[in-house]
Amino acid sequence: MNNPYTHGRHAAMVAQQILAGTPPSALPVLNDTDYRPSFDYRALQRFNIKTDLLPPDSTLAFEPEGIWYRYRQVIIISLAVILALVSTVAVLLANIHRRRQAELTLRKWNRELDRLVRIRTQELEDRAHELARLGNKMRKLAYTDSLTELPNxxxxxxxxxxxxxxxxxxxxxxxxxxxxxxxxxxxxxxxxxxxxxxxxxxxxxxxxxxxxxxxxxxxxxxxxxxxxxxxxxxxxxxxxxxxxxxxxxxxxxxxxxxxxxxxxxxxxxxxxxxxxxxxxxxxxxxxxxxxxxxxxxxxxxxxxxxxxxxxxxx
Structure with missing residues (x-):
């Protein structure tokens, strides 16, 4: 069938001109009209006619809207929010990974520092003991007679x-x-x-x-x-x-x-x-x-x- 909307629009225009007082003989005659076939989607489904067999410029009437056309805006917004959340989560995960790596490195440095401190502390204690021993030895030498080993x-x-x-x-x-x-x-x-x-x-x-x-x-x-x-x-x-x-x-x-x-x-x-x-x-x-x-x-x-x-x- 032809496009009823196009024919209806021309008919309404002719009626407006006649009502406005224009003589029918003065009305222009349309020799060539825009033909755009339109089909009832329900009739096509009832007779099992596939839509890919229709002319390329055909339109379908009463075609049910798909989810995409009905919720297109909501879907787009939702996808944008999801992408934003995914990006945020990715950034957070990357930061968490970097933080964990930094903590592991810090712990490693702390363990190494503790080890060095223990070694240094032990060295200082050993030196203190050695100095104390040498001090006692020097005091003994200073206050002891080397021959008789009596106090001097x-x-x-x-x-x-x-x-x-x-x-x-x-x-x-x-x-x-x-x-x-x-x-x-x-x-x-x-x-x-x-x-x-x-x-x-x-x-x-x-x-x-x-x-x-x-x-x-x-x-x-x-x-x-x-x-x-x-x-x-x-x-x-x-x-x-x-x-x-x-x-x-x-x-x-x-x-x-x-x-x-x-x-x-x-x-x-x-x-x-x-x-x-x-x-x-x-x-x-x-x-x-x-x-x-x-x-x-x-x-x-x-x-x-x-x-x-x-x-x-x-």
């Missing part, structure tokens, strides 16, 4: 300063004994310095064995030894010095066979400086040497003897 003069002076600082303002009973091996130069001259060193080592051991737990002995220099006797009054200090003298003069394993010692003892008096205390012990030792060696002289005895000698001289 420096260590004895520091101990006496500490003890005197504690006892200076109260009644105390600190005593010291200064020892000197008798005629030690003759031992060196007769038997040699190697034997002399053995005599010093053996004498140091005997002195140490004769002391109490709280007492300390120091190599004061050469063949001299200083014994510090805390909480020891003068009379008890004399007894300990006598025990040291007897222990030293026992037969020796060295070629020298027997060694004797002279000892000067002094007890601290409140307010007395260290030099005065040691000076009194040294004076008592000198008196023991002058009186025949191998004996113990206390500082009080030394004063008494000096007074007698002065009286005799007068």
């Amino acid at each position: 003069r420096r260590a004895g002076q520091e101990l006496l300063k500490t003890l005197l600082g504690r006892e200076r303002d109260r009644e105390q009973s600190l005593s010291v004994a200064l020892l000197d091996l008798d005629q030690f130069k003759q031992i060196n001259d007769r038997f040699g310095y190697e034997v002399g060193d053995k005599v010093l080592v053996e004498s140091a051991g005997r002195i140490r064995d004769a002391l109490r737990a709280a007492d300390q002995v120091f190599r004061w220099g050469g063949e001299e030894f200083l014994v510090v006797l805390p909480e020891t009054p003068a009379d008890q200090a004399i007894q300990i010095a006598e025990r040291i003298r007897e222990r030293v003069q026992q037969p020796s394993f060295t070629p020298a066979r027997q060694v004797t010692t002279s000892i000067g003892v002094a007890s601290f008096t409140p307010g007395e400086p260290l030099d005065a205390l040691l000076g009194r012990a040294d004076a008592a030792l000198y008196q023991a040497k002058q009186s025949g060696r191998n004996q113990v002289i206390g500082s009080q005895q030394c004063l008494v003897r000096s007074s007698r000698q002065h009286t005799d001289a007068v």
